[in-house]
Structures are given as C-alpha cells and as structure tokens.
Amino acid sequence: MVTRFAAIAAAGVLGLAMTACDASGGGGESGGDGESAAPATDIKVGLAYDIGGRGDKSFNDAAYRGLQQVQEELGIEDVQDLEPTEGESDADKVNRLTLMAEEGYNVVIGVGFAYEQPIREVAPEFPDVHFAIVDSEIDDIDNVTGLVFAxxxxxxxxxxxxxxxxxxxxxxxxxxxxxxxxxxxxxxxxxxxxxxxxxxxxxxxxxxxxxxxxxxxxxxxxxxxxxxxxxxxxxxxxxxxxxxxxxxxxxxxxxxxxxxxxxxxxxxxxxxxxxxxxxxxxxxGVDTAVFEYVKSVVDGDVQSGVQRFDLASGGVxxxxxxxxxxxxxxxxxxxxxxxxxxxxxxxxxxx
CATH class of the missing domain: 3.40.50.2300 (Response regulator)
Structure with missing residues (x-):
C-alpha cells in the first residue's frame, strides 16, 4: 500500500507528500445506521491534512493526535495521513480522496473546510466508505459526517x-x-x-x-x-x-x-x-472528534449528519x-x- 501511494506521488498524479502515522508517537450526538460493529482489523483509516500539514503545532497536529489515539486505543493499525502540497487545487484533493477510497480505506477524513467540495464530489461515488470532514457542515450526503466546533x-x-x-x-x-x-x-x-x-x-x-x-x-x-x-x-x-x-x-x-x-x-x-x-x-478538540468518529464506525453506530462540539460537551x-x-x-x-x-x-x- 505504501509503495503504491509513494509511486503515484512520485509520478506527480496527486502532487502530495505522504506520511505514515507513527503509533508510538466530547462529541456530538451519535446517529446509528443499523450497521453491526466492525472488527478493528477490518477498518482502514485515511486522513488528509489541511494547509500547513502535520507539524503546525495547532490544527493539523490536533488531528494527528486523534489518529494516534485511534491506533493506540482502538487497535487499528492500517492508517495513513497525507500531506497537502503548496498551491494545490481541488482536483488534487479529489484525486487524493479517490485514491484512498479505491485502495480500500473505508474511513476517510478531510481535515479542514477546504475539503468540502472535493468530498461532495467523491463521497457519492463510494457509498460504502465513511467520509468525515472537520470544519464543514455537510448534512445532505448519507455517508458524510461534518465535525464542527463552537x-x-x-x-x-x-x-x-x-x-x-x-x-x-x-x-x-x-x-x-x-x-x-x-x-x-x-x-x-x-x-x-x-x-x-x-x-x-x-x-x-x-x-x-x-x-x-x-x-x-x-x-x-x-x-x-x-x-x-x-x-x-x-x-x-x-x-x-x-x-x-x-x-x-x-x-x-x-x-x-x-x-x-x-x-x-x-x-x-x-x-x-x-x-x-x-x-x-x-x-x-479535533483529536476528540477524529477519535470519536472512527470509534463510532468500529462500534457500528456511525455518527451521522453534523456533529457539534462545544464547551458543554468538552469539545472546546x-x-x-x-x-x-x-x-x-x-x-x-x-x-x-x-x-x-x-x-x-x-x-x-x-x-
């Protein structure tokens, strides 16, 4: 999997840098969709960073902590986090999300509102993939969850x-x-x-x-x-x-x-x-939102619609x-x- 991602990136199809997530390194309401719980070993999580990428000591790093928690507490080993490239277009984001879905990542998270249009384009093509987006209120696509904050x-x-x-x-x-x-x-x-x-x-x-x-x-x-x-x-x-x-x-x-x-x-x-x-x-609490969303997939009670995180829920x-x-x-x-x-x-x- 890593080899194929790297090969495609090297070929310039996506124009992205990839980082493998290192495992050593209060959410909203949940809406069940009737699915049975999935073994953690069957879950593959892909996370695409916002502008600035991992290492910003702020927004993206919070998402990375959530991904680490997914590995450590849920036992999900197959995760990838993908870096943006400077000056990339929506088409680059569409290609990145599409590749993850095609490669079998059944949980795909876009970190940042810049992923709204790419997710709107890609998610309907992969109805069996659970998509989430941080900082965007998407509530009109069945397999997309918006994770937003006060x-x-x-x-x-x-x-x-x-x-x-x-x-x-x-x-x-x-x-x-x-x-x-x-x-x-x-x-x-x-x-x-x-x-x-x-x-x-x-x-x-x-x-x-x-x-x-x-x-x-x-x-x-x-x-x-x-x-x-x-x-x-x-x-x-x-x-x-x-x-x-x-x-x-x-x-x-x-x-x-x-x-x-x-x-x-x-x-x-x-x-x-x-x-x-x-x-x-x-x-x-971007880390909390990422973790709780993935956990909802594992539990077979997938968070749906818009999930809001505020002071009362401990989300901010x-x-x-x-x-x-x-x-x-x-x-x-x-x-x-x-x-x-x-x-x-x-x-x-x-x-």
Missing amino acids: EEQASFLAGAAAALKTEEDHIGFIGGVETPLIKKFEAGYIAGAQEINPDIEIETAYLSQPPDFSGFQDPARGKATAEGQYDAGADVIYHAAGASGNGVLESAAEQEKLFIGVDSDQYESAPEDQRSSVVTSALK DYATSNPEQISDIQEELDGLKQRIIDGEIEIPTEP
Whole structure:
C-alpha cells in the first residue's frame, strides 16, 4: 500500500507528500445506521491534512493526535495521513480522496473546510466508505459526517484572558485567512475582551485573503504582523493562523509580550525559552472528534449528519497548563465558562 501511494506521488498524479502515522508517537450526538460493529482489523483509516500539514503545532497536529489515539486505543493499525502540497487545487484533493477510497480505506477524513467540495464530489461515488470532514457542515450526503466546533466560545475565553492580562488595555488578534470560519474566532475574542473591558483597544489583522491561503503557513509573515501590533501598543496577541502562529509566538518571546495559542495547547509545544509568554490557548478538540468518529464506525453506530462540539460537551475549552500566567485569572474564566454553558452569555459568530 505504501509503495503504491509513494509511486503515484512520485509520478506527480496527486502532487502530495505522504506520511505514515507513527503509533508510538466530547462529541456530538451519535446517529446509528443499523450497521453491526466492525472488527478493528477490518477498518482502514485515511486522513488528509489541511494547509500547513502535520507539524503546525495547532490544527493539523490536533488531528494527528486523534489518529494516534485511534491506533493506540482502538487497535487499528492500517492508517495513513497525507500531506497537502503548496498551491494545490481541488482536483488534487479529489484525486487524493479517490485514491484512498479505491485502495480500500473505508474511513476517510478531510481535515479542514477546504475539503468540502472535493468530498461532495467523491463521497457519492463510494457509498460504502465513511467520509468525515472537520470544519464543514455537510448534512445532505448519507455517508458524510461534518465535525464542527463552537470556536467562538473558546475564543471568548481567550479574549477575556487577554483583557485580564493586558497592562496597556490594548490587545491584538491575527487571523491566517479572512474566511467566515476565522471570523468566528475574531468575533468570540472581541466579545470576550469587551466583556471584561468595554473600552479595550483591539488590533486586528489577517495574513492573506481567499483564494490565497498562504496565511496559514507563513511564520515569517505572522512574526512581522505581530511585531507591528506589539509596536502599536498591544501587549497580548491571540492568533488563529495555523503554522503562522509559530511566528507570532516567536515575536512575543523576543519582545517579552504575551501570546494566546489556538486549537492545540501551544504552551506544551512551545520551545522552552518561549513558554513563559503563553498565557493560554483556545482549545479545539479535533483529536476528540477524529477519535470519536472512527470509534463510532468500529462500534457500528456511525455518527451521522453534523456533529457539534462545544464547551458543554468538552469539545472546546481553554488551556490551564501554564500556572504562572493562568492561575490569577482562572477562577474568573471558569465563571465565564459556566455562564456560557448555562446560556447566560450569547456569543456572536461574526465581528
């Protein structure tokens, strides 16, 4: 299998880089479709990464952790994770998904909204394959499940944290690409900050505009943009920019300012000399979503339609791994979190 994938990639048919997943290395409601449980040995899982690929210390790495959990806890050995290539088209994604389905991968997961149209094209051709997509609400194809998140809720807590930690009443937000999804992060962040201080000053910037998605994989541009916001007076920046956020963190550490990560706990992945700058991260349980979806296939109770992950289900949250930065504000953040869960705070999804 690996040999055939590599041969096709080398031939340039897909234009992709392939990585074999290394096993050493709260979900929504489930809708049964009447299938019997499948032995884990009969399940083959293919996962295709979003822009930036594995190693972004954020969105894609969260999906990879879910794939690792699938191997370790479900005993599924036959998995492959596929890297995107720079500047690839929807046709490349279609070919990638088609190849996995043709090669017998009966669970195929596209990581990121960029896979929506390719999955819509491929899934009907393979009705016996279970497809899932992260960050897209596909609910009109029987064998496709959408795994979506309340990013605005976690971002609200990130904004509150920034407003509680700033000494200048001046904070920043950097988005990778100005899409409706990333605007949800911005909207939640602004609302959370203004919940603490209605008069707070907030810098906002996007690294690229569609159809240019390079803003998710340009740490140098992320660093330069962060430097501009810090120079303008902001002392805490939250990013939703994928791998570009690594440059934002680098700038924060160099200028002895503060940083808030996204999707994964970026305190845990930060270099030792940058960790003290990380206040928290807005967590997005992509790993949980991937694992729970595959488990539903193994259990014969396949999640269907759109599965939503929010604060109440544990699908999003905020990180508490850096006690030096979070301990003095955690009680207030937990109070806000509970008010969101209880429905007392409504959070916008557009700025």
